Amino acid sequence: MKVLLAAVNAKYIHSNLAVHSLKAYARTYTEEIEVAEYTINQNRDEILKDIYRRQAEMICFSCYIWNLDYVEQLMDEYHKICPEVPIWVGGPEVSYETEAFLKAHPQVTGAMVGEGEETFLELCENYAKAGAGAKAGKADFPGIKGIMYRAGESLVKTGAREPLDLNRIPFCYGAVEDFRNRIIYYESSRGCPFRCSYCLSSIDKRVRFRSLALVKKEL
Numbered sequence: 001m002k003v004l005l006a007a008v009n010a011k012y013i014h015s016n017l018a019v020h021s022l023k024a025y026a027r028t029y030t031e032e033i034e035v036a037e038y039t040i041n042q043n044r045d046e047i048l049k050d051i052y053r054r055q056a057e058m059i060c061f062s063c064y065i066w067n068l069d070y071v072e073q074l075m076d077e078y079h080k081i082c083p084e085v086p087i088w089v090g091g092p093e094v095s096y097e098t099e100a101f102l103k104a105h106p107q108v109t110g111a112m113v114g115e116g117e118e119t120f121l122e123l124c125e126n127y128a129k130a131g132a133g134a135k136a137g138k139a140d141f142p143g144i145k146g147i148m149y150r151a152g153e154s155l156v157k158t159g160a161r162e163p164l165d166l167n168r169i170p171f172c173y174g175a176v177e178d179f180r181n182r183i184i185y186y187e188s189s190r191g192c193p194f195r196c197s198y199c200l201s202s203i204d205k206r207v208r209f210r211s212l213a214l215v216k217k218e219l
Helices: 017-025 027-032 044-054 067-081 099-104 119-131 211-218
Strands: 003-011 033-039 057-060 087-088 110-112 149-151 154-157
Touching: 003 017, 003 044, 003 067, 017 033, 017 057, 027 087, 027 211, 033 044, 033 154, 044 067, 044 110, 067 087, 067 154, 087 119, 099 149, 099 154, 110 119, 110 154, 119 211
Parallel strands: 003 033, 003 057, 057 087, 087 110
Antiparallel strands: 110 149, 149 154
8 A cells, every 4th residue: 555645835945744743643554655745836737747656546635725726626637647546635624614525526535524643544544454546436434533435426424533632643753854944843732722713723622732741852
C-alpha cells in the first residue's frame, strides 16, 4: 500500500502541519506514506504530473478556504487519469456540510470529518488489509468513526469520534532540516474559547492542551 498526503499551501514558505501530524500518528505505516506539499501558485499540470509519478494507491487532500477551488480542480483531473485510486479529503472546508461536498464531487471516495489522526490511521489499516486500487468506491469501513463515505449510490456517515488526547500525537518534526527557510507550525492546543460567528473553530466549544512539560521539551 502506498498513501499520498497532499497539501496545497498558500506560499512556498508555508508548511502544512496537518499532513505531517497525520503521518506521525500513523507511524506503523511510515514507510508506506508520502507527504507532498505544493502551492496554489504552481502550475496545475505540473502538480498533477508529480502526483501521478508517485503512483499512490490512496490519496488524501488537505482542504482549507484558501486552496479548496484549486484542490477541487486537482481531484477532478486526477480522477480522469486514475479513476481506480481512492480519493479522501479532510480539513475544515469539508468537515461541515460534508454531504453536500460529496454529492458535488462524485469522484471523492470519502471525507474525514473533524480531527483526523486516529481516523487516518484506521483508514490506512483498512486499506492495508483489504487492498486499495480496484476496490475504490466499493470498500466498506466498519467501525471507523469520523468519516462519511460513498457506498454505491449512497453516502454513509459514521458516528462522531471522541476528541483526541493531544499528548498522544507524536512530535512530527524529527527531520526539521527539511523545513529550512520555511515556516513551521507547532500545536500546543486545539479548540477556541471564543464564539466568533464567522469562524469554524468556534463550532467546537472544547479547548484541549498539550502538556506543558512536553511542549517545553519539543520546542
